[in-house]
Amino acid sequence: MTEVVDRPAGKGPRPAAGRTGAANPAGGQPAVDVAALGEQLLGKWAGVRLQARGLAARPELHKTEGLTHSDHRTRTFSQLKYLVDNEAVHRAFPAALGGSDDHGGNIAGFEELVTADPSLQIKAGVQWGLFGSAVMHLGTEEHHAKWLPGIMSLDIPGCFAMTETGHGSDVASIATTATYDAGTQEFVVHTPFRAAWKDYIGNAAIDGLGAVVFAQLVTKGINHGVHAFYVDLRDPETKEFLPGIGGEDDGVKGGLNGIDNGRLHFNNVRIPRSNLLNRYGKVASDGTYTSPIASPGRRFFTMLGTLVQGRVSLDGAAVAASKIALTAAIRYATERKQFNASSHTDEEVLLDYQRHQRRLFTRLATTYAAGFAHEQLLQKFDDVFSGAQDTDEDRQDLETLAAALKPLSTWHALDTLQECREACGGAGFLIENRFASLRADLDIYVTFEGDNTVLLQLVAKRLLADYAKEFRNVDFGVLARYVVGQARGVAIHRTGLRQVAQFVADTGSVQKAALALRDEESQRALLTDRVQTMVAEVGAALKGANRLPQEQGAALFNQHQNELIEAAQAHAELLQWEAFTEALRDTSDPGTKTVLTWLRDLFGLSLIEKNLAWYLMNGRLSMQRGRTVGQYINRLLVKIRPRALDLVDAFGYGEDHIRAAIATGAEKARQDEARAYMRSQRANGQAPVEEKVLLARTSAAAAAHAKASVTPGSARR
């Protein structure tokens, strides 16, 4: 279906500025079936997404720009009530309590709220995705009955009090304690020092009446590790902190100012024994601790497992924000002219410039890739949380997949929002066009719910562990032979996790394949090979690190930290590329498939271009071949240009989601008005003559005169 791929590149006919229907393909160019592509992009939870988008389109939920953080907080809180009233946020809760036990659908709907106001989305996430979810997943039926109704209805706004000032990513080391007092059958929740204050906690500064507090559970002199406790924070009437509880407002932030983040501390606060959320660990009245999970380490990771849904939803929200930005910037670029309409490049709009295409289309391609990858992640998440596929291995795969994709998509969103803002010049900086607002709000997405750099290291550790598992007790000569003997194209793990053992060291065949960079198998081979080689190299370098004295082992690891993170990123990029490629198989319309294939190729080749030095140094691409990568990308840009509007239209967001003054056709209307004025001036003979035109005329006349006066003389001579 890519029969026109080989056509010589040319500027090709362009659609008129503004919207071009897919039904009207220009001059034999493949057309995009925008409606069908739109349905494909909506994915499995299309119904929920459309419902959520309907809600997100309502002005009641839109961010009001320019509010103080206090006023923004007030508005956001009232919007949470609006969500409750409109039944938008209970999908994940038990049917018995009015929910629908729909975990995937819950995340899908939640993600779409980012288009209304990211503060609204994240505050909803704090209330129902973290606070409520912790009660549901870590508590038992008594807790559900007692607190979930109030949490669902927002009668109990609450906090997920895990992070402490002294420990960001290292939850196991939090210092808040909950010590059991058998005499009173109470836990004593206590903050021993300043570094143990809970920090950055949503709902903590103002609204939170209750909290799930994570603390070290101590009973009978034994610390059983981090557990979750339900703690009442404030008097529901006065909204004052209860005795022993104190806090601080985190104040203004770089964004998300609709959320009242704050700090909390506890001075020997007593809570009933039954406030331990005891699904994974119980304390009997005499203080005896029991748990269904014997290993403290495994118990800890099981309890933290529910956190994965935050990462999943941020991945999806980041993709949604990227789509909004690209829709606005690409629409504007089809109307805006950089230079004077009177110059020879009369019809040239911003999107006709090669650099502008590069800036926007490469990011459009990545957005498609990230979107398809997110859909796979969401399905995996739903499989695990619905119980359909819920083995330990499934959970680990889900964790690794989320840890791989969330960093890439959230960084991509910031990059895309910024590039779109710059591509729209000064207009891009006005809040009315939303790029700067969304960027500020999404900034924190790259470090919360798992710092991106830390998450990628988790992915790297998993890759190394898989690698080590595969080659345990195998010496390196054997490994090399084994590796070379692997065939390419071994069946792909459904969850997207690459088997690092599928090592393609047959550089000869890769080089040959690379003769056709646009070929799917060549791209796969190059991308896969890079991940596998990088992991194998770091694995070899770290071989035996575990047997070194701890300090030396850590130092060795640190010397390869950068490579490790790069390997994890390469792995995540490969997952995105595979997801895009799988999606092509589900695209039936031939024109759409052709255009999407160009876009996938643009994504794949951009990755190869970014890491071109690696491919050259490792002999995967010849120098001659390497030089063609940039050229081929440039040709793809030209091919994609006529279908760019279709590709953003397929995202399916309406004016009420985009809400950017520059994406409304206003620019074209202004230009039409200007042209009409110029035309009428010329027609009336009112247009002044330009001095430089006059000068040119005068000097031409003078030259003619000079020539006329000289020639006869010459003739006379």
Next chain:
Amino acid sequence: MTEVVDRPAGKGPRPAAGRTGAANPAGGQPAVDVAALGEQLLGKWAGVRLQARGLAARPELHKTEGLTHSDHRTRTFSQLKYLVDNEAVHRAFPAALGGSDDHGGNIAGFEELVTADPSLQIKAGVQWGLFGSAVMHLGTEEHHAKWLPGIMSLDIPGCFAMTETGHGSDVASIATTATYDAGTQEFVVHTPFRAAWKDYIGNAAIDGLGAVVFAQLVTKGINHGVHAFYVDLRDPETKEFLPGIGGEDDGVKGGLNGIDNGRLHFNNVRIPRSNLLNRYGKVASDGTYTSPIASPGRRFFTMLGTLVQGRVSLDGAAVAASKIALTAAIRYATERKQFNASSHTDEEVLLDYQRHQRRLFTRLATTYAAGFAHEQLLQKFDDVFSGAQDTDEDRQDLETLAAALKPLSTWHALDTLQECREACGGAGFLIENRFASLRADLDIYVTFEGDNTVLLQLVAKRLLADYAKEFRNVDFGVLARYVVGQARGVAIHRTGLRQVAQFVADTGSVQKAALALRDEESQRALLTDRVQTMVAEVGAALKGANRLPQEQGAALFNQHQNELIEAAQAHAELLQWEAFTEALRDTSDPGTKTVLTWLRDLFGLSLIEKNLAWYLMNGRLSMQRGRTVGQYINRLLVKIRPRALDLVDAFGYGEDHIRAAIATGAEKARQDEARAYMRSQRANGQAPVEEKVLLARTSAAAAAHAKASVTPGSARR
């Protein structure tokens, strides 16, 4: 003076967390003379900078975070008065009017204001750097006498009304007209259509009483091109627009909300003939136009030439903001521990991680490079504006230099602010730590006063023009021979502009030189070679484009737009590298010189690593050599680590400039408190036993017991 460069890389002794004096070098490591380096960084206008920093340290001038844009505007306006009262902003104005004719010093002092509040800086720039400067440079003595005193005293807040909604970067095409009416001896200023509204104009929404309006000067039916006119905008008493003038507020922006940007339009507004700022173009009472500059094109560029000071000052302000961010992030990283203090990596702080070093030190190196390059730019600016070296060529060199450096430094500032914010995790997102606030304010620096992408294209055109000039009438075979015959190391043009003719095509010698990547000459050869080759390649590809029909010529140009921009960027990076290298010659202290040389090498090698694919594909580096670039960078990071605090201390900013809660030592105090608590718990026997420790003990005991009970039995058998 680099005698320890070749030492085997190792972790080396680290300074204790917190501040380490340069006077106390650890274990033979080279020491940095922080005071001397600080003086070197202050540069030629050290006195003015210190004075401006003293002012910027005052709370009266500090940004109040969380204000509405209205309140922020009010505060910023009052701060402008404070600047007047403190004689901070008149250095560039004529001595006769109370200024000091000091152009370089004026910019130096202005740049430092960014540390107080970028809104304050830019609003001051609008008032005195644009509005006042236009009256000064484009007007004549009558205008100076009439308006400069009020502008200087802020009695006349005013606008620089150039940009229109329909034309951002293309000033020549603005559509506002000023048509001379000889009958009344007035100009009629008129906005013919919506696209011709002035837009994004500082002081336009609220404060502006007057404006310098740029419009097409039409007299006797001839359009003489863009000229500047003084127009009264508002009644000084009522602050209402005068008849015929209207406008709109641009509203909330992504940052710089202390400035009241807005739109202006004119409906046949009549102004006296004498309001034409007529230094470069006069209209006699009968409507006859005369100009000291015959060519309309040259006249236009001369009038726009004063705009360069905006670019120069943004370049410096961007460097200052990068310094603030890196100081805070590096200080924090010397205190903050990522994981539990009880783990084996007890003493590991964030800055000991390889990745963290890579994130911060590469940007530290670029900041030094950008700072040294800025100092050269500022001197060039002062030479031109003081008249000391003010030929046409000097002015063109200044324009090109500013167009090259401003894009790199402003993008670098955004990148650095973001990386520092992420490197500080959630704390980085709190406004109290300022990264997000500065980033939001500096965002627009990359597209105003010349869009960065457009500026780089101007640089590229200059490079191509120089190239064409050099090789006019020379066929390509001759060129190649000429080029190969060039010696390396031809005298460097003092202004920093490379002569592209110095083409080093002797790849053999470059490859040989590259055997020592840390060698200054090798780095220079690699960086220079790349610029020259790229320009030559694009030049060859565009050869004859001028002789093609216009549309084809433009299309050919567009096909190489990306390469052109990359060549311009490479050129600008080389200028930064050369400036850094020249600065090393002015560094006399041996230890400082050693450390700065590492930092320069890190900058140079980071550039080479970024473009490694180019060097490999073009045969400038062997694949084996290419693989060592990353390794050598990693070794440099380890060497720089112990001196990182010195390198940010040398920036010379105090607590009142940094104003980041995380850079105050608070983190270390919290950790000390936590450690003391843990120690006392253990001493008192109050510390609970960890379950996993207990389990380990129990299973060890069980194993011992099992062994004990089995062994005798075995013996018995």
